[in-house]
Amino acid sequence: MNLLEIKNLKLDFGSGAEALRAVDGVSLAIGAGETVCLVGESGCGKTVTALSIARLVPAPPANYVGGEIRLYGTDVLKMSGEALRNIRGGVVSYIFQEPGAALNPVFRVGSQIKESLKLHLPEKANDAEVIRLLKLVGIPAPESRLRNYPFELSGGMQQRVMIAMALASEPKLLVADEPTTALDVTIQAQILELLHELKQRLGMAILLITHNLGIVGDMADRVAVMYAGQIVELSPAKELLRRPLHPYTKALMASVPKLRGDAARLSAIPGNVPRIGNFPPGCRFAPRCPIAKPECSKAVPELVEVEAGRWVRCPFWKSP
Amino acid sequence: MVGGVILIALYLVALFAGFIAPYGYERQDRDRFFHPPTWPRLAGFHLAVPRYEQLPGNFNYRAVPGDLKPIHFLVQGDKYKLFGLIPATIHLFGTGDVNYPVYPLGTDQFGRDVLSRLLCGSQISLSIGVVGILLSFTFGMIIGGISGYFSGTTDTVIMRLCELVMSIPALYLIISLRAAFPPGMSSAQVYAMIIVILSFIGWASMARVIRGMTLSLREQQFVLAARALGQSHLRVIVRHILPNTFSYVIVAATLSVPYYILGEVVLSFLGVGIQEPNASWGNMLTAAQNTEILRNFPWLLAPGAAIFVTVLAFNFLGDGLRDAADTKSL
Amino acid sequence: MPVLEITMSLLEVKNLKVHFPVKPGMFGRVHEFVKAVDDVSFSLEPGETLGLVGESGCGKTTLGRAIVRLVEPTAGSVLLDGEDITRMSGSLLRARRRTFQMIFQDPYGSLNPRMTVEQIVGEALDIHKLTDSSSARRKRIAELLQAVGLDPIYAQRYPHEFSGGQRQRIGIARALAVEPRLIICDEPVSALDVSVQAQIINLLRDLQQQRGIAYLFIAHDLAVVEHISRRVMVMYLGKIVETADAKTIIREPQHPYTQALISAVPEVDPETKRQRIVLPGDVPSPIHPPPGCPFHPRCPIAEDRCRTEFPSLRDTALEHRAACHLAGTKITAVAPAA
Numbered sequence: 004m005n006l007l008e009i010k011n012l013k014l015d016f017g018s019g020a021e022a023l024r025a026v027d028g029v030s031l032a033i034g035a036g037e038t039v040c041l042v043g044e045s046g047c048g049k050t051v052t053a054l055s056i057a058r059l060v061p062a063p064p065a066n067y068v069g070g071e072i073r074l075y076g077t078d079v080l081k082m083s084g085e086a087l088r089n090i091r092g093g094v095v096s097y098i099f100q101e102p103g104a105a106l107n108p109v110f111r112v113g114s115q116i117k118e119s120l121k122l123h124l125p126e127k128a129n130d131a132e133v134i135r136l137l138k139l140v141g142i143p144a145p146e147s148r149l150r151n152y153p154f155e156l157s158g159g160m161q162q163r164v165m166i167a168m169a170l171a172s173e174p175k176l177l178v179a180d181e182p183t184t185a186l187d188v189t190i191q192a193q194i195l196e197l198l199h200e201l202k203q204r205l206g207m208a209i210l211l212i213t214h215n216l217g218i219v220g221d222m223a224d225r226v227a228v229m230y231a232g233q234i235v236e237l238s239p240a241k242e243l244l245r246r247p248l249h250p251y252t253k254a255l256m257a258s259v260p261k262l263r264g265d266a267a268r269l270s271a272i273p274g275n276v277p278r279i280g281n282f283p284p285g286c287r288f289a290p291r292c293p294i295a296k297p298e299c300s301k302a303v304p305e306l307v308e309v310e311a312g313r314w315v316r317c318p319f320w321k322s323p
Numbered sequence: 324m325v326g327g328v329i330l331i332a333l334y335l336v337a338l339f340a341g342f343i344a345p346y347g348y349e350r351q352d353r354d355r356f357f358h359p360p361t362w363p364r365l366a367g368f369h370l371a372v373p374r375y376e377q378l379p380g381n382f383n384y385r386a387v388p389g390d391l392k393p394i395h396f397l398v399q400g401d402k403y404k405l406f407g408l409i410p411a412t413i414h415l416f417g418t419g420d421v422n423y424p425v426y427p428l429g430t431d432q433f434g435r436d437v438l439s440r441l442l443c444g445s446q447i448s449l450s451i452g453v454v455g456i457l458l459s460f461t462f463g464m465i466i467g468g469i470s471g472y473f474s475g476t477t478d479t480v481i482m483r484l485c486e487l488v489m490s491i492p493a494l495y496l497i498i499s500l501r502a503a504f505p506p507g508m509s510s511a512q513v514y515a516m517i518i519v520i521l522s523f524i525g526w527a528s529m530a531r532v533i534r535g536m537t538l539s540l541r542e543q544q545f546v547l548a549a550r551a552l553g554q555s556h557l558r559v560i561v562r563h564i565l566p567n568t569f570s571y572v573i574v575a576a577t578l579s580v581p582y583y584i585l586g587e588v589v590l591s592f593l594g595v596g597i598q599e600p601n602a603s604w605g606n607m608l609t610a611a612q613n614t615e616i617l618r619n620f621p622w623l624l625a626p627g628a629a630i631f632v633t634v635l636a637f638n639f640l641g642d643g644l645r646d647a648a649d650t651k652s653l
Numbered sequence: 654m655p656v657l658e659i660t661m662s663l664l665e666v667k668n669l670k671v672h673f674p675v676k677p678g679m680f681g682r683v684h685e686f687v688k689a690v691d692d693v694s695f696s697l698e699p700g701e702t703l704g705l706v707g708e709s710g711c712g713k714t715t716l717g718r719a720i721v722r723l724v725e726p727t728a729g730s731v732l733l734d735g736e737d738i739t740r741m742s743g744s745l746l747r748a749r750r751r752t753f754q755m756i757f758q759d760p761y762g763s764l765n766p767r768m769t770v771e772q773i774v775g776e777a778l779d780i781h782k783l784t785d786s787s788s789a790r791r792k793r794i795a796e797l798l799q800a801v802g803l804d805p806i807y808a809q810r811y812p813h814e815f816s817g818g819q820r821q822r823i824g825i826a827r828a829l830a831v832e833p834r835l836i837i838c839d840e841p842v843s844a845l846d847v848s849v850q851a852q853i854i855n856l857l858r859d860l861q862q863q864r865g866i867a868y869l870f871i872a873h874d875l876a877v878v879e880h881i882s883r884r885v886m887v888m889y890l891g892k893i894v895e896t897a898d899a900k901t902i903i904r905e906p907q908h909p910y911t912q913a914l915i916s917a918v919p920e921v922d923p924e925t926k927r928q929r930i931v932l933p934g935d936v937p938s939p940i941h942p943p944p945g946c947p948f949h950p951r952c953p954i955a956e957d958r959c960r961t962e963f964p965s966l967r968d969t970a971l972e973h974r975a976a977c978h979l980a981g982t983k984i985t986a987v988a989p990a991a
Binding site: 543544545547548549550551552553554562563566567569 | 718721723746747748750751754755757758759762763764765766767768773776777780781824827831
C-alpha cells in the first residue's frame with residue numbers, strides 16, 4: 004500500500020454556477036521514502052493539491068467535488084476532525100514558502116517547536132528534544148537559539164526552524180511548498196542539501212512543489228508537471244529532464260536560460276498562463292502550444308502511460 | 324445600502340425643508356403651547372385633522388371628536404425661502420384654517436410647530452456635518468501627505484502639532500474656541516464659526532492616518548517610477564499617493580460625519596451654538612432637559628430621534644462602503 | 654601613429670558610496686551606518702548590457718537606485734556622458750532624467766492602480782512635454798504600447814486587468830517614453846511566471862537591438878544574467894568582488910564567492926552531477942562588515958591575510974578583475990559543517 008494515493012481529485016472554489024475548478028482530476032501516488040516534485044507555474048493548482056493532502060484548504064470556499072486522497076489507505080476527505088488532527092503533523096508535515104510568515108512572531112522558537120511535540124509526541128516535549136531537532140537541521144549553537152524570536156533569525160535559519168517544527172512529530176511525508184523560492188541561491192543550496200540529507204537519514208517521503216526545473220534535477224525521483232489544474236506529464240525525474248514528452252514541458256525547458264547555455268534568443272512561450280475560471284476548452288495548453296491542431300481544442304486529452312512509468316496528456320507527444 | 328438610502332432621503336428632505344414643513348420655524352401659536360401631535364384621521368377619502376380644545380389645567384388638550392377639517396396638499400402658508408433664495412409661500416400640506424392647525428409632532432414651549440423646526444433645523448445640522456468633514460479632511464490629507472512624504476523635521480513638527488491638537492479634550496476645545504469668538508454674531512456667522520471650530524479639531528487625526536499611509540505608499544515602486552521620470556514632489560503626492568488613500572478616506576469620512584453633527588448638537592445644546600429663534604436639532608433639545616416636561620410632552624424628543632436615525636444611517640453607510648472598498652482592493 | 658579615439662562611456666560610476674545611518678532613537682548620536690554600497694566603481698558603454706548579480710543585502714538594488722538618484726549617494730560620483738549627475742538638481746536634473754530610466758521588479762506594485770495605462774505611460778510624456786497635442790500624445794502612447802507587444806486598445810484599462818507579464822511590459826513602455834539611452838533593470842523578471850520570463854527577456858533584447866539602449870541588469874538569477882549580459886559584476890556586502898565578460902565569469906570564476914554562487918545554481922541538465930560548494934552561515938550584516946575581506950568568514954579558502962588585509966578589485970586576467978588575495982584558486986566541493 005502506498006503512503007499517499009491521490010485519485011482523481013477535483014476541487015472547486017465556490018459552488019453552483021459560479022464554481023471555479025482549481026484541481027481537475029489529479030492522480031498521484033507517493034511511496035515511502037520517495038521524493039516527488041510537483042512542478043508548475045502560478046495558478047496551476049499545485050499548492051491547492053498539496054494542501055488538500057491534510058485537508059488544509061478552507062472549505063468553504065473550497066469544495067471537494069470528486070476523488071479521494073488516501074493516506075495509508077484511509078481517505079482523508081472523509082476523515083473526522085480528530086483523525087485529521089492526528090495525521091496533521093503525525094503523518095504529513097508542511098513547510099511553506101515564506102518562513103517568516105509561517106512562524107508566529109510573538110512566540111519563541113523553542114516553544115513553537117515544543118508545541119508541535121506536545122501534540123504528537125508529548126513524552127518528548129522537552130528542551131533536550133528541541134535542541135536535538137535544531138542540531139538535526141543544522142542550526143549552530145542550538146541551546147541559545149531556543150530562546151530566540153523568529154525575527155532575530157535570518158531567512159535561512161527561519162526556514163530551518165520551520166523544517167525542525169515539521170520534523171518534530173516524525174512525519175512520514177513532508178510537503179514542501181516552494182521552500183526555497185524566497186531564499187538567496189546560496190541559502191537555497193544549504194536548504195536543499197539539508198532536505199536531501201534528512202530524507203536519507205529519516206527515510207521520509209517528500210512532496211516538493213516548485214517552479215524551478217533545476218531543483219527537480221537535484222532532488223526528485225519522480226516529477227509531475229501541472230498546468231491549469233491538471234497533470235500533463237508524470238515521469239521519473241531523470242527521464243523527464245533528459246527527454247521531456249509533453250509540449251508544455253518541452254517549451255518550459257526551452258524557455259529557461261541555462262547557465263553556460265548559448266546566448267541565442269530564448270524560445271518564449273507566447274500568451275499568458277490561464278487563470279482559474281478562464282481555462283480554454285479542450286486541451287488547456289492548446290492556445291499556446293507550438294504543435295496544436297484543431298482537434299486539440301475539442302476535447303481534453305487523457306493522461307496516458309506511453310512508456311514505462313511515463314504518462315503524458317497529449318496525443319501528439321511524439322512530434323518533435 | 325440601507326444607510327445610503329436613508330441618508331439620501333434625509334438630505335432631500337432637508338433641501339426642501341421649507342416646502343415640506345407646514346409652518347415657518349418662527350411662527351408662534353400663542354394659544355397652543357405644548358400642544359400634542361395632531362394625528363390625522365381618515366374622513367372619507369381625505370386625511371383630516373381634528374380640532375382640539377383646551378381643558379382646564381396646564382397645557383391640556385383634547386381632540387374634539389367629529390370636528391374634522393381635511394388636509395389639503397400644496398396650500399398657502401407662511402413665507403419662507405426655498406433653497407434660501409426663492410421666496411415662496413406654498414407648503415406641502417396643511418388645512419389653511421387657523422383653527423385647525425396641523426402639528427404632526429406637536430408644539431414646543433413657545434407654541435412653535437416641532438416638525439417645522441425639525442425640518443428647518445435639519446438643514447443646519449446635516450449640512451454642518453458634510454461641510455465640516457470636507458474641510459477638515461481635505462486639509463488633513465494635504466498635511467498628512469506632506470508630512471509622510473518629506474519625513475525629517477517637517478514630519479516631526481507637523482506630527483507634534485497634530486498630537487497637541489488631539490490631546491486637548493474635544494469638548495473643552497470646542498467651548499474655548501467658541502469663547503474666543505465675540506458674542507452677538509449673525510446666524511450665518513455662527514454657522515461658519517461652528518464649522519471652523521469642528522474642522523479644527525478633526526483634521527489632526529486624519530492627518531496622522533494619512534501620514535502613516537503615505538509612509539508606506541512612498542516606497543511603492545510606482546511612486547519610485549514617477550520620481551524616476553522626474554515628476555515634481557507635489558504632483559507625486561497629489562497624483563500618486565493621495566488617490567491611493569481614498570478607500571480609507573471615504574470610509575473614515577462617512578463614519579466621522581456623525582461626530583460633527585453631534586458636535587453642533589452639543590454646542591447648540593449648551594447654548595453657544597445656533598441661537599434662537601433659528602432652529603437646530605441641538606437647541607431644540609435644550610427644551611427637553613426637564614424630566615417634568617419630558618414626561619408630559621414627550622414629542623419634544625423628536626430631534627433626538629432624528630439625530631439617532633441620522634447617525635445610525637451614516638454608520639451603516641460607512642460599514643457598507645468599507646466592505647465594498649475591501650473587495651475592490653483584493 | 655594612429656590616434657586612439659577614446660569614446661566616452663555612457664555611464665561611469667566612481668567610488669560610489671551609499672551609507673544609511675542607523676537611527677539610534679530620539680536623542681542618540683548616529684555612529685552606525687548600513688554600508689549598502691561601499692566604494693563601487695565601474696563603467697558602462699552605450700548599447701551594452703552589464704549584469705549585476707548578488708544576493709539579498711549585497712546592495713545591488715541600492716546601487717541601481719542611487720545611480721537614478723532615487724536614493725541619494727553619500728559620496729562618489731555618477732557620470733552620465735561625462736556630466737556628474739550627483740551634483741545636479743531641479744530642472745537640470747529633470748531634463749537629464751530623459752537619458753536614464755528604471756524598470757522595477759514588482760509588476761503589481763510598479764503601476765499606480767488608480768491610473769489607466771494611458772495615464773501611466775502618458776505621464777512620462779507630460780513631464781517632459783514630449784508631445785504638443787493630445788492626438789500626437791495618443792499616437793505616441795499607441796506606438797509605445799505596440800513596441801512592447803501590447804495592443805493599443807488596452808490604453809484605457811487599469812493595471813489590475815492585466816497579467817504580471819503584461820504589466821511589466823507597461824512598465825517598459827513607460828520607461829521607453831522618454832527615449833532613454835540607459836535603463837536600469839531592477840530584477841525585471843524575478844516576479845514573473847517562468848514561461849513569461851523568456852518573453853520579457855526577449856523583448857528587452859529586441860529593444861536594445863532596435864534602439865541601442867544600454868542596460869544595467871540587476872538580478873539574482875545567474876543564468877538569466879549570463880544570458881542577457883555582455884559583462885557581469887558580482888556584488889557582495891556593498892562591494893564588487895569580481896567583474897568579467899559573462900561567459901568567462903561563468904566558465905572561469907576567480908573569486909571564491911562567485912564560484913560558490915555558480916555551484917549553488919540548481920542545474921536542469923541531469924547529467925551534470927557536480928558537487929556543490931555549500932557556504933556555511935548567512936550573509937553578514939552590512940552594518941558591521943567583517944574586517945579584511947568581507948567574505949572571509951564564509952570563505953572555504955580563507956587565510957590569515959584575508960582576515961586582516963582588504964583585497965582591492967584588481968586585474969587578474971585580461972578584462973577580468975577580482976577582489977581576492979587568492980584569486981584564481983579553484984575550490985572543490987565543500988559541505989557545510991554539520
